[in-house]
Amino acid sequence: xxxxxxxxxxxxxxxxxxxAQDYKAAIGGRFGFYxxxxxxxxxxxKGAIEGLLTTRWHGFxxxxxxxxxxxxxxxxxxxxxxxxxxxxxYFDGHYYxxxxxxxxxxxKDYTVVGADLILGAEYKIPEIxxxxxxxxxxxxxxxxxxHFWFDGIALSxxxxxxx
Numbered sequence: 001x002x003x004x005x006x007x008x009x010x011x012x013x014x015x016x017x018x019x020a021q022d023y024k025a026a027i028g029g030r031f032g033f034y035x036x037x038x039x040x041x042x043x044x045x046k047g048a049i050e051g052l053l054t055t056r057w058h059g060f061x062x063x064x065x066x067x068x069x070x071x072x073x074x075x076x077x078x079x080x081x082x083x084x085x086x087x088x089x090y091f092d093g094h095y096y097x098x099x100x101x102x103x104x105x106x107x108k109d110y111t112v113v114g115a116d117l118i119l120g121a122e123y124k125i126p127e128i129x130x131x132x133x134x135x136x137x138x139x140x141x142x143x144x145x146x147h148f149w150f151d152g153i154a155l156s157x158x159x160x161x162x163x
Contacts, residue, residue: 022077022124025162026131030054032154034061040158046070048081050118059110061089065118065137077124077131084117087139114141122156129160 025041036054043049052063067083090111120135137152 023129023131023160023163026158026160028156028158030154030156033151034154036060038156038158040067041162042069048083050083050085052087057091059089059091061087061091061112063087063116063137063139065116067118069122072121075123077126078121080119080121081135082117082119084115086114087116088113110144112141112145113143114139114145116140116152124160129163131158131160132156133158 023042025039027037027039030036030038030052034052034054034056036052038050038052040048040050046069048067048069050065050067052061052065054061054063063085064087065083065085067081069079069081072078072080088111090109092109116137116139118135118137120133120137122131122133122135124131133156135154135156137154139149139152141147141149
């Protein structure tokens with residue numbers, strides 16, 4: 001029994017030491033319903049902070065996320081991640097309501113604050129300083145709007161500028 005516990009502890013230690021990605025920071029574009037810029041930096045071997053500046057409905061949003069990366073050992077450079085954060089943004093009510101409620105007239109502008117979740121995977125391309133990620137980032141506004149935004153699927157392409 002003691003031998004099993006020692007083996008489990010050693011296995012968990014080795015797994016816990018694995019680095020999720022082999023870069024420190026990257027910058028690039030985010031392409032989906034919300035298009036914009038992404039800047040990601042690792043603060044530990046598996047923990048990353050990602051900042052997003054995105055546009056939609058003639059407005060913009062600034063999002064900060066914490067992401068926990070876990071390597072997929074069968075493919076070098078591939079990792080999946082999960083995390084969460086918050087956003088603040090502005091959008092034009094006319095364009096927003098025309099999308100969700102055709103024919104409704106709303107000339108009000110909205111400044112919103114909300115919470116975000118993120119689930120995705122990214123691949124660090126070997127030999128060149130690029131990574132590609134695909135994620136789903138649902139969001140919920142809780143100030144000045146109460147919608148759940150489920151359509152936050154995006155492809156990110158980043159240049160790795162710090163190894």
